[in-house]
Amino acid sequence: MTSSSVIVPPDVARDVIELRRDIHRHPELGFEEVRTAAIVADRLERLGFEVRTKIGGTGVVGIMRSKRPGRTILLRADMDALPIQEETGLPFASANDGKMHACGHDGHVAILLGAAQIIAKRQEELSGTIVLCFQPAEEGKGGAREMIRAGVLEDPHIDRVYGLHLLSQAPSGVIRVRPGPVMASSDSIEITIHGKGGHGAAPHETNDPILTAAHFITALQSVVSRKIEPVEPAVVTIGAIHGGTIHNVIPDDVRLLGTVRAFSPEVRAQMEPRIQTILRGCCDAHGATYDLNYEWRYPVTANDPDEAAYVRALASRILGEGRSEDMRPTMGAEDFSFMLEQRPGCFFFLGTQRDESTSAPHHNARFSIDEGALETGVRMMVALALDAPAPAPPADADSKQR
Ligand SMILES: [Zn+2]
Ligand SMILES: [Zn+2]
Structure with missing residues (x-):
C-alpha cells in the first residue's frame, strides 16, 4: 500500500x-444514542456490512469479512x-437543549462512516476481517465495557x-501517537464524614465534621506529594464539598466528592x-x-508499544513525514482503555485546531473543530483497514516488523 492508495473521493469527504x-x-x-445508532446501522447495512445493533445498550457493529486470511x-x-449548553453560534449548533x-x-462517527464507504468499495483488497465498532456512552458511563460484556471482542474474535x-490542542490534520500509557486511570471517591452537630458557640459539645473535612482535604494532598514516587504522575482532586446550613450551627455530616487519577496500574492500586488511611486518621x-465509596471507573489507557510504532509509521507513510508527532501524556481518561486491557492496539489523536475559533478545549461550550481534519481521520481508518489485518510475517522474518 502506498500513500497515494488511500484517497478520499471528494463526494465522500x-x-x-x-x-x-x-x-x-x-x-x-x-x-441514549438512538438516532445516531439508527443512522450508523442504516448506512452500514446499505454498504453491505453485516450489522448488529443494541450491543451493550445502543452500540452498533458492522462486520466485513474478506476472502483472504x-x-x-x-x-x-x-x-x-455531553450535558453542555452549546455556545458556538454555528449554523448547525445543537438543536437539543x-x-x-x-x-x-x-466527528469520530462521521470519520468511521466515511471510512466504511471506502472500505466497502475496496472490499477486494482486504485481508482478514474488519469490525467497525460504534460505541455508546464514553463520557463517564463506560460504554466500551458494556460492549465488551456483550461479546464485541469475542464474536468474531478480535x-x-x-x-x-x-484533539483541539493539536494542529489540524496532525496525528499524535504515544507508546505505552497515554491517558490516566479515573476513579471517583464519595465520602461522608459523620460528626456530631451542635451550637457554633459550643464546639466542645460537638465533633465538628467541617473541621475534620478541612484537615482531611489538606492531608489528602500528601498522598501524591509524600507517598507516591515523585516520577509517577498522580492526581487527587476534591471537586465538591457539601455541609452545613447557617453560620452558627455545626452540622452532623459533610459530604465530599473527588476524582483520583494515576498513570500506572501499580500507582492506581496504591x-x-x-x-483510606488518611481519612481514617x-x-x-x-x-x-466516615463512609467511603471508592468507585473504580476507567483504567489507564495504555498503547501496545509495537502497535503505537506501527500506527506512527503508517501515519508517516500515508500522510507524509511531518504529519505525525509524539503525543504528550494527559491525565484525562478514556474507556477505550477497557479494550486495550483485553487486546493489543493503539489509541491515537488527530489535531483539529486551525485558528482561534477551533482552539477551545474539549468539554467547553465553545468547542469546535476544523472539519478539514476529518478527511485525515478517514484516511487513517481506511489505511488501518487495508493494512493492519495483513497476515503477520513468519516468525523467523524480521521480528521488528509487527
Ligand atoms: Zn470527552
Ligand atoms: Zn471523548
Whole structure:
C-alpha cells in the first residue's frame, strides 16, 4: 500500500462533513444514542456490512469479512455527547437543549462512516476481517465495557483494536501517537464524614465534621506529594464539598466528592488504601466516623508499544513525514482503555485546531473543530483497514516488523 492508495473521493469527504454536522445538530447523551445508532446501522447495512445493533445498550457493529486470511481488527468510534449548553453560534449548533457534542465524538462517527464507504468499495483488497465498532456512552458511563460484556471482542474474535480521538490542542490534520500509557486511570471517591452537630458557640459539645473535612482535604494532598514516587504522575482532586446550613450551627455530616487519577496500574492500586488511611486518621483524631465509596471507573489507557510504532509509521507513510508527532501524556481518561486491557492496539489523536475559533478545549461550550481534519481521520481508518489485518510475517522474518 502506498500513500497515494488511500484517497478520499471528494463526494465522500463532503458527505463526512455533512454527516458530522447532522450528528452535531442532534446530540444524544450516553446510552441514549438512538438516532445516531439508527443512522450508523442504516448506512452500514446499505454498504453491505453485516450489522448488529443494541450491543451493550445502543452500540452498533458492522462486520466485513474478506476472502483472504488475516487478522480481525476493530476500529472504534464513540457516539455520545455531553450535558453542555452549546455556545458556538454555528449554523448547525445543537438543536437539543443542554446537550452538545463538545468532545468531537460527532466527528469520530462521521470519520468511521466515511471510512466504511471506502472500505466497502475496496472490499477486494482486504485481508482478514474488519469490525467497525460504534460505541455508546464514553463520557463517564463506560460504554466500551458494556460492549465488551456483550461479546464485541469475542464474536468474531478480535486480534487488534484501534481508536482515534480528535484533539483541539493539536494542529489540524496532525496525528499524535504515544507508546505505552497515554491517558490516566479515573476513579471517583464519595465520602461522608459523620460528626456530631451542635451550637457554633459550643464546639466542645460537638465533633465538628467541617473541621475534620478541612484537615482531611489538606492531608489528602500528601498522598501524591509524600507517598507516591515523585516520577509517577498522580492526581487527587476534591471537586465538591457539601455541609452545613447557617453560620452558627455545626452540622452532623459533610459530604465530599473527588476524582483520583494515576498513570500506572501499580500507582492506581496504591491510591485507595492511602486515601483510606488518611481519612481514617483524620476522623479518629476528631472523633468522627466516615463512609467511603471508592468507585473504580476507567483504567489507564495504555498503547501496545509495537502497535503505537506501527500506527506512527503508517501515519508517516500515508500522510507524509511531518504529519505525525509524539503525543504528550494527559491525565484525562478514556474507556477505550477497557479494550486495550483485553487486546493489543493503539489509541491515537488527530489535531483539529486551525485558528482561534477551533482552539477551545474539549468539554467547553465553545468547542469546535476544523472539519478539514476529518478527511485525515478517514484516511487513517481506511489505511488501518487495508493494512493492519495483513497476515503477520513468519516468525523467523524480521521480528521488528509487527
Ligand atoms: Zn470527552
Ligand atoms: Zn471523548
